[in-house]
Amino acid sequence: MDLREEEFIYPGTRACAGCGMALIYRMALKALGPKTIGTVPASCLTVLHGMQGFCSTKISVLHTPFATTGAAASGILGSLEAKGLDDEICVLAFAGDGGTTDIGIQALSGAVERGTNFVYACYDNEAYMNTGVQRSGSTPLGAYSTTTPGGKTTHKKDMPKIMEAHGIPYVATANAAYPLDLYEKFQKARKIKGPKYIHILAPCPPGWGFDPKDTIKIGRLANETGFWPLYEVVDGIFYLSKKSKKLLNRENRKPIQDYLGSQKRFRDLGENIIKAYNEYIDNLWKNIEKRIEE
Amino acid sequence: MTNSKKDYQKILGSIQTPVEGEAGETGTWSSLKPIIDLDKCIPVKSGKYVCFNCWLYCPEGVISRTIPPEVDNRYCKGCGICMEECPVQAITMKEVKIK
Numbered sequence: 517m518d519l520r521e522e523e524f525i526y527p528g529t530r531a532c533a534g535c536g537m538a539l540i541y542r543m544a545l546k547a548l549g550p551k552t553i554g555t556v557p558a559s560c561l562t563v564l565h566g567m568q569g570f571c572s573t574k575i576s577v578l579h580t581p582f583a584t585t586g587a588a589a590s591g592i593l594g595s596l597e598a599k600g601l602d603d604e605i606c607v608l609a610f611a612g613d614g615g616t617t618d619i620g621i622q623a624l625s626g627a628v629e630r631g632t633n634f635v636y637a638c639y640d641n642e643a644y645m646n647t648g649v650q651r652s653g654s655t656p657l658g659a660y661s662t663t664t665p666g667g668k669t670t671h672k673k674d675m676p677k678i679m680e681a682h683g684i685p686y687v688a689t690a691n692a693a694y695p696l697d698l699y700e701k702f703q704k705a706r707k708i709k710g711p712k713y714i715h716i717l718a719p720c721p722p723g724w725g726f727d728p729k730d731t732i733k734i735g736r737l738a739n740e741t742g743f744w745p746l747y748e749v750v751d752g753i754f755y756l757s758k759k760s761k762k763l764l765n766r767e768n769r770k771p772i773q774d775y776l777g778s779q780k781r782f783r784d785l786g787e788n789i790i791k792a793y794n795e796y797i798d799n800l801w802k803n804i805e806k807r808i809e810e
Numbered sequence: 811m812t813n814s815k816k817d818y819q820k821i822l823g824s825i826q827t828p829v830e831g832e833a834g835e836t837g838t839w840s841s842l843k844p845i846i847d848l849d850k851c852i853p854v855k856s857g858k859y860v861c862f863n864c865w866l867y868c869p870e871g872v873i874s875r876t877i878p879p880e881v882d883n884r885y886c887k888g889c890g891i892c893m894e895e896c897p898v899q900a901i902t903m904k905e906v907k908i909k
Contacts (some may be wrong), residue, residue, distance in 0.1 A: 523871045527832030527885035531869065533839060534889030538869035566832035574828055696868055729890030729903075732867055778875075 520546045520698065524574045531564045536580035536718035536730025536735065537639045538564060541610065543695045544637060545575060547702035552606045555580055555588045557620060559612035560646045561639070582619045585611045586627030589634045598722075606706050607634040613654035614644045616715075617673045628711040635705045635712045638675065639692075641720040649723045653697045655742075657796070658789040660781040667784065671796055679713040680749055686712040688748040692719060693735025694759055697746060704748075717744050725780025734778055742769040742797045745804060754807040762803065772797060831885060836870070840888030843906040844873075844881050850900035854878045864892035864901060883908070 522565040524545035525647040531538040537560055542661040545552065553578040556562055562579060565571050580588040589609040595604040609627075611620055616638040624636060643661045651661040652671040660667055680687045686708045698716065705712040719735045721728040739759060746757035762768045772793045776782040837843075844864070848854045852861040853873040854877055865875045873892060883906060893901045 517862050519866070521875060526828060526830040526832065527870050527872045528836045529870070529883060534891055535869050539867065542869065566826075569826060570829045571826040572828065573833040591869040597862055628889055682848060726891075728887075729894050731869075731889070731891055732895055748908035 519696075520549070522546070522550075524550070524602065525564075526572045526574070529564045529572045530566060532562070532720075532722055532728070534721045534731045535560075535564075536720060536731050537561065537641060538613075539731075540637075540639050540690075540692050540698065540716050540718055543699050544608070544610070544702050545573070547699045548606050548608060548635070548706055550575065551767060552608050553592055553603055554578070554608045554610055555592060556583060556609075557580045557585045557615040558559050558646070558649075559586045559615050560641070560725075561610055561612065563646060583614055584623050584633070584638070585609045585615055586623035586625070589636070590627045590630060590632045593634060595633050602633065607632075609634055609636045611636070611638055612646070613640040613642060613675075613738070614637060614652040616640075617653035617675050621678075625682065626680065628684055628713070632711055633709055635702070635714065637702075637714045637716060639716050639718040639719045640675075641723060642672070643720075643723055645720050645723040657792060658776075658782055658785050660783070667782075667789070671792075676713070676715045676749075679715075680752075682711070683752070684713060685710040685751055686748070688714045689744065689746055690714055690716040691735050691739055691744060691746060692717060692757075693732045693739065694746065697757055697759055698776065708750075723781070725783075730778070734775070737775040737778065739763075739772065740770045741772045741775045742801060743772065743775055743793075745800065747804070754804075756804065756808060764801065764808075766801070769801075771798070826833045835884050836887050837882075837884045838908055840909060842884075842888040842890065843883050843886055844888075844890070844892050844901045845904045845906075846879060846881070847900040847902070848878050851878060852898060852900075861897065863895045865899060867895045869889050871874050890903040 552575045649661045651664045655668050656672045658667040688701045719731045746760045748755045865873045872886045874880045
């Protein structure tokens with residue numbers, strides 16, 4: 517596959533060393549090309565874009581309040597339609613997991629229900645990392661955050677499934693550790709008309725507690741243990757992505773302890789949490805098996 | 811009319827200039843920089859545009875897709891992802907003096 521050579525982010529951003537989100541954003545902009553208008557709520561991505569007066573991306577980006585990413589994207593698309601440019605220019609909404617699963621969910625749901633022709637990408641670093649690791653709806657079971665000092669007691673929200681229930685033409689999950697897979701999914705999403713939703717796991721070195729050099733390794737473990745399956749749902753039909761296909765066989769999945777044990781946020785896990793994780797993953801894959809058979 | 815429009819733009823200040831190194835020279839964040847062993851590097855050895863995992867996985871985009879691959883030490887934050895992802899272990903992180 518031919519990757520675009522051109523970079524749309526200038527080097528020297530405010531993202532942390534080894535940031536999963538920076539890699540995702542870089543690949544996403546490469547896939548969507550220069551004719552893109554972005555909209556970003558308050559998140560780590562706002563930090564990457566920089567302070568007043570300067571920015572670090574070559575594309576135009578509209579910064580919006582936390583709860584209005586979907587509405588802002590609808591607004592941009594409305595103005596493009598009025599100018600007759602909506603076929604040419606792609607609207608990209610890029611929010612964190614807090615801005616998608618908690619605060620921004622109603623604006624997103626509304627925009628999707630209106631049939632806005634945009635790409636919504638959620639980079640999921642599983643907590644409010646920008647403000648100092650507070651739990652979000654997307655924080656997994658047992659994870660430490662400053663608001664769940666004893667570990668979170670519930671599983672993470674299945675956001676891709678919620679978006680699927682809106683009956684939109686394209687829903688996909690991706691992972692920062694597989695940039696080529698991510699690139700293909702964004703390219704595919706650009707060609708489809710209607711609302712598109714891509715949920716991407718973004719390992720976060722300071723928030724999850726691992727060395728910056730292990731970002732890709734941890735992302736890969738999330739897939740290999742079966743915790744974060746990669747799939748696409750195109751017009752309601754479920755496709756398991758290439759990297760996750762062999763995980764259908766239970767023996768090919770690595771033990772979940774490999775993934776949890778490599779991060780400091782899971783340092784005090786009891787046996788019951790590991791058991792709950794194993795049940796969660798078994799259920800997840802049972803559902804996937806059922807959906808493939810359909 | 812033109813004057814008032816300019817005033818509005820000043821107040822709203824929504825137009826921002828894209829610049830390299832928005833956060834300054836981020837290379838100063840870490841003194842560890844990747845050193846590529848050209849005897850092991852796949853593109854150098856084969857002379858073809860293959861591999862380039864370091865370029866692909868770099869979150870900052872500071873490694874060039876050229877033969878040999880070059881690292882922009884002014885902005886490299888020294889995370890070490892390239893060292894981990896190099897399939898032939900041609901990259902090591904070493905301390906480099908930053909001006």
